[in-house]
Amino acid sequence: MIQRRRPHILKTFKTSLPTGLVVVSLCLSFSVCYPSFAQEKSIADADELLLQGKFEAAEESYRALCKSDSSGDAHAGLAVALAKQNWPPKIIEAEKLLRSAKDKYSDNINLMAAAGFVSYVHSRQVASPAKRDAYLEASEALCKRAIKANPETVIAHQTLGLVKLAQDDAEGAVEPLKKSAEMNPNNANKTLWAHALLRLDPRDKDAEQLVTEVLADDKKFYPAHLEKARVLLAQGKNEDAFMQLRNIPRAERNAEWSLVEGDIYRRQGDGPAALASWKEAIRQDPHLPDPYQHMGEYYALRGDGEFAIAEMHNALEILPNDMQLRNALAELALRQDKLDVAETEYRTILSSEPDDPRALLGLARVYHRKARREGQYPPGMQELMEKLQNIVSEQSVKAQVIKPGAKTLQESIQLNEAEKALTQKRFREGREIFSQVINTHRDDAYDLLTIGELALNDGDLRSAETAYTYAKEISEVTSRAEQGISKIQSQRNEAARQTKLGDATWKIPEVAIDHYNQALIHDPQYPAAYYGLFSLFTKTERDDSDKAIDYATAFLEAADDANPLRKEVEANLAKLKKQPKKGKSTK
CATH class of the missing domain: 1.25.40.10 (Tetratricopeptide repeat domain)
Structure with missing residues (x-):
């Protein structure tokens, strides 16, 4: 299974940890017969402690209930309370508890759902990058089994959504998080659902409405303020987004907060402040890959190719099996004309996904560029082009996203054809294709810079100059565009x-x-x-x-x-x- 980017979950806010907010629903979702009303009340009291974020107190309550637990629900609650403390020894203890309770309460759906949640937390807090996939797979399997046994298992739907986000499958996360929010419409569930929608589309209106509802209900629900800041940033309201972040008290600010702060600074054109915020996010959580990637993108736009590639490599050390991130690094290396790095990354992707059209197209573009410099194509070019043609024929109607910035499969095919034409000295055809791509992105400053760098490295100085000239008219990248034009003139x-x-x-x-x-x-x-x-x-x-x-x-x-x-x-x-x-x- 492919390891993908970790989600922007709201992990250190006391009210944002979702499982605690769905434990009551978890207990009420089953036809569980407790031995007595007193025990039922005790379970409810322990659940309430979990809801309030009093994890250690909840742990003590559940431990006391485990002695007379006939259904397994107290064991499930204890496992969740232990995992919620995000301390590796507690997480390991939760796993041991679940293993010991597995045979005794084999039919308890709560226990199965709790095991899925504990496995998810293990993937984030304990597992090495190499083993993170296995724990996510286990969590997904357990949650699906729990949902199949009882579709009303709220915590299973929620954990499944979090797993999908961890696998960088925001589309797959929306449905389970939507169901958890519909079954238990509390602020945490609504915010998580909104987060998944925003991962798909930062301008999603339904997500904006969900966040607005949460803040109208509780202005002190700080995870919603963070998502609101993301919404405002996507709308270009940088100052409003900045003020929204400031609504979150210092004690509640975490790595995700610093990440968004850096994104706002970058949008405002304050590069040094953006770098400082991203570095603070790394200090708070060194295993969060997004700050490394955002720094890499910023360095690339600033023209610091070596720094950019180094930061992308840092992100990949955290998520070595994240093929989407690896493809981004390969694209960056291709932009920076680091052909050996790009070829290595594309080959790594193809070793895992032999039919990945993005990697096949990228490797073909590397070969075209090498052929222009070395006078001949590398071995295997003919086989690559035949395979590429077959794959593209099958996927050309899918509009599959190839790169950030809404670049589709068709656009990547166009870039490949442009490089092929330039390699064969069909300069006019190559320029015409580049012109089509440039005109598609005339209002996107960063895409224009990217296309300009690609054209420049492909030896098409006219197309590069056109892209940089359009970019020069956009104030946020004027300096970078002028540098490109100066390089062309030199x-x-x-x-x-x-x-x-x-x-x-x-x-x-x-x-x-x-x-x-x-x-x-x-x-x-x-x-x-x-x-x-x-x-x-x-x-x-x-x-x-x-x-x-x-x-x-x-x-x-x-x-x-x-x-x-x-x-x-x-x-x-x-x-x-x-x-x-x-x-x-x-x-």
Whole structure:
């Protein structure tokens, strides 16, 4: 099973830990016959302590009840009370308790649901990253068994939703969390349901309504303030989101609070403050992967590629089997032109998911870029393209999300086709595809920067300049866009310099060819360099019609229609194609 990103659960708020708020429902959801009214009242008293967040007191009450427990509910309550304390020794004790009670109360649904919750807590608080999947799988299986035995098992629905969030399956989490909220509509359940909806869509209206209802009922229910801040941030109301965070007392602020604070600072353009908040989130919870990823994204936008990749690697150390996160790292490495890193990550994904279209497309793009630099495709390219074609044909109608920023499968296919066209020196086709993608994201500053970096690393300086020019008009990324435009101009200047050196050294053809090739390294679509090579292979003793035809074709692809040299090259190209083949010269 794939380990995915841990959810943004509200884990340190006293009123946000969900299981305590559903224990009463858990007890009332079954036709359990207690030996006496007195014992029933005692169970209810223990449940109330759990509801109030008095976990140690609840533990003592349940322990006393376990001595005369005939149904198993006291054991289930004790296991939950122990796990709720989030202390590894207590969690291990809860597991031992459940194992000892398993045979004696084999038909108790509460006990089964409690075991699912304890396994979930173990995955978060005790398990190593390598074993976290196993505990999540066990929790999911136990919750589903409990729900199958009794669909009214509130805690099982809720825990299943939390497990799905931990597996980065927000869509799968919505339904069980919705059911738990409908069966027991308290503020904790409503907030968790809203959280799942916001993970799918930060602008979800139903989630916003749920959060509003919770805050109208209890203005001191602080987890709802955190979700409200996320809603406001998604709506672009940065100042309101900031003030919403400040409604949460200092004693109730945790790593998630610092994470959202950093996101707000970043949206406000205060990079240093955003970094400080994310680092504080890491200090509070070093095993929360989101701050590392957000720092990586910020460093990438700032142009600090090495730092960005390092932070993404930190996140993957926490969740080594999170293929969505690994794909994000591969995309980042591809943007930063770290082809070996990107190839390694894509291959790792494919070793687990051989038919993943995102990884297949990414690896194909790596191969296209390597082919442009090395002159030939890596081994296995043909097999990869055949497999990719089959997979894409099957999934092209699914609109599967490929990258953050609403980039769909179709868009990733477009980028792959653009890179393929550029590799084959079909420059105009490649630019046209990039132009389509850029126009789709003209109002999204960060997507424009991403596309600009991709085009720049693919050697399409014109497309990169177009993307950066649009981004420059958006104030939050103006500086970064100007840096990109400056880099493009520097590469063009160097290409022009190398071309002039090539023109000046025709008497030494090897030197001239090297200068022209150096020019094409800095700008792979520099027309004057192609014209120089074309002329060199037609007008000198290094006459080679095949090479000349290739360079002429590349010149016509790269040059503008108004270029005064087009007619000359077109005429000479037509003559060359009519000539009989000559032996090839060697450089």
